[in-house]
Amino acid sequence: GENVEQHPSTLSVQEGDSAVIKCTYSDSASNYFPWYKQELGKRPQLIIDIRSNVGEKKDQRIAVTLNKTAKHFSLHITETQPEDSAVYFCAALINDYKLSFGAGTTVTVRA
Amino acid sequence: GAVVSQHPSWVICKSGTSVKIECRSLDFQATTMFWYRQFPKQSLMLMATSNEGSKATYEQGVEKDKFLINHASLTLSTLTVTSAHPEDSSFYICSARGGPSEQFFGPGTRLTVL
Numbered sequence: 001g002e003n004v005e006q007h008p009s010t011l012s013v014q015e016g017d018s019a020v021i022k023c024t025y026s027d028s029a030s031n032y033f034p035w036y037k038q039e040l041g042k043r044p045q046l047i048i049d050i051r052s053n054v055g056e057k058k059d060q061r062i063a064v065t066l067n068k069t070a071k072h073f074s075l076h077i078t079e080t081q082p083e084d085s086a087v088y089f090c091a092a093l094i095n096d097y098k099l100s101f102g103a104g105t106t107v108t109v110r111a
Numbered sequence: 112g113a114v115v116s117q118h119p120s121w122v123i124c125k126s127g128t129s130v131k132i133e134c135r136s137l138d139f140q141a142t143t144m145f146w147y148r149q150f151p152k153q154s155l156m157l158m159a160t161s162n163e164g165s166k167a168t169y170e171q172g173v174e175k176d177k178f179l180i181n182h183a184s185l186t187l188s189t190l191t192v193t194s195a196h197p198e199d200s201s202f203y204i205c206s207a208r209g210g211p212s213e214q215f216f217g218p219g220t221r222l223t224v225l
Contacts, residue, residue: 032212043216101154
């Protein structure tokens with residue numbers, strides 16, 4: 001089955017700095033890659049997604065890049081703020097309908 | 112946007128009892144819903160795919176006789192944890208498929224089995 005690897009598992013950044021989280025996937029047929037932010041005890045919240053026909057997508061301080069050849073995609077958060085502190089999950093759509101999640105990255109933004 | 116609800120938000124039960132969790136799509140119809148389990152400080156693990164009007168598809172290692180799934184309508188799927196034990200204590204999250212790719216997540220149900 002699809003294996004999504006995510007790194008790092010924890011990330012501590014100074015407020016205002018950038019944060020980068022990287023994921024790799026194994027199924028070359030995967031064509032949809034969402035990123036979720038999850039706060040403790042809450043549901044995962046979609047923050048950005050990218051499809052395989054696009055190499056990069058940006059939404060204000062958040063951007064995602066996709067390298068289909070290398071089968072990896074990354075989340076970039078610029079100008080981090082304390083409210084960006086949360087657990088972030090990458091995912092890949094497999095078999096055209098179900099999501100396989102990475103292990104998660106705990107991001108801490110230091111004020 | 113698409114809204115998915117879950118009920119209850121938390122439940123505490125005694126070992127050996129059964130617990131039913133409901134997942135509803137409030138403003139759209141969902142032929143496919145998903146059930147995930149999330150242990151503390153871990154990722155979401157897909158348990159099963161719930162298809163309206165047909166049997167659920169379970170992921171490898173998930174006991175279908177223990178985790179009963181019913182998707183009787185286009186807006187409701189239920190997960191019943193039968194004969195619950197402390198090791199079943201977890202955060203159970205459902206999602207509803209809202210298009211070719213997107214999933215909309217419910218708020219989750221915290222199950223504690225004593």
